[in-house]
Amino acid sequence: MYHDLFRDASFWAFLFSIDRDLAKTAREQACPCGGRLHSAKYPRKPRGGSKNLPESYGSRLSFCCDRDGCRKRVTPRSVRFLGRKVYLAAVVVLVAAMRQGPSPARVRELSQLFGADRQTIARWRTFWEEQFPQTQFWKLARGRLVPRVSVEVLPLALVNAYLGRGDPCQDWDDLLQFLSPITTSGGMAIEVSR
Numbered sequence: 001m002y003h004d005l006f007r008d009a010s011f012w013a014f015l016f017s018i019d020r021d022l023a024k025t026a027r028e029q030a031c032p033c034g035g036r037l038h039s040a041k042y043p044r045k046p047r048g049g050s051k052n053l054p055e056s057y058g059s060r061l062s063f064c065c066d067r068d069g070c071r072k073r074v075t076p077r078s079v080r081f082l083g084r085k086v087y088l089a090a091v092v093v094l095v096a097a098m099r100q101g102p103s104p105a106r107v108r109e110l111s112q113l114f115g116a117d118r119q120t121i122a123r124w125r126t127f128w129e130e131q132f133p134q135t136q137f138w139k140l141a142r143g144r145l146v147p148r149v150s151v152e153v154l155p156l157a158l159v160n161a162y163l164g165r166g167d168p169c170q171d172w173d174d175l176l177q178f179l180s181p182i183t184t185s186g187g188m189a190i191e192v193s194r
């Protein structure tokens with residue numbers, strides 16, 4: 001199963017290396033005011049991964065403009081952290097997907113595997129079924145997916161579309177990079193229809 005990979009510290013190290021690349025790109029763009037971006041990480045205590053997560057998981061990469069009067073924050077996209085969710089992005093995707101499909105995993109089993117309680121798993125379901133489909137990101141991005149993914153089976157449809165194609169690390173990289181625009185502030189912005 002896909003979650004075997006989560007016990008492997010090298011998988012989490014791999015995802016960190018992607019976040020570092022995303023951060024490097026964001027930093028090179030500098031602040032719109034012309035100021036330089038300095039490292040200003042957010043402390044994090046993520047859950048749901050392997051027991052020996054790399055130390056790099058104690059923070060989310062972020063930057064702050066060095067000019068007085070600006071001090072703008074720039075937080076790059078991430079394949080590790082899904083906005084402010086405590087659980088790692090890959091876990092929020094996979095656990096919710098494992099609740100879907102013809103033979104859904106039991107909540108008790110998922111709680112044992114990932115440490116998320118019943119209420120947390122229920123919140124993820126609401127996130128995928130109600131909040132995520134309303135985002136501007138999804139309304140634009142779903143058209144790029146072939147075959148077109150149905151909202152009723154999110155995130156299982158995404159898991160089916162991306163995972164199990166070949167190299168598991170590469171598959172997760174693609175899936176999490178696809179979702180990464182929603183991991184920044186404003187990324188979960190909801191399009192208000194008139």
Ligand SMILES: [Zn+2]
Nearest residue numbers: 031033065070
């Ligand atoms: Zn600035």
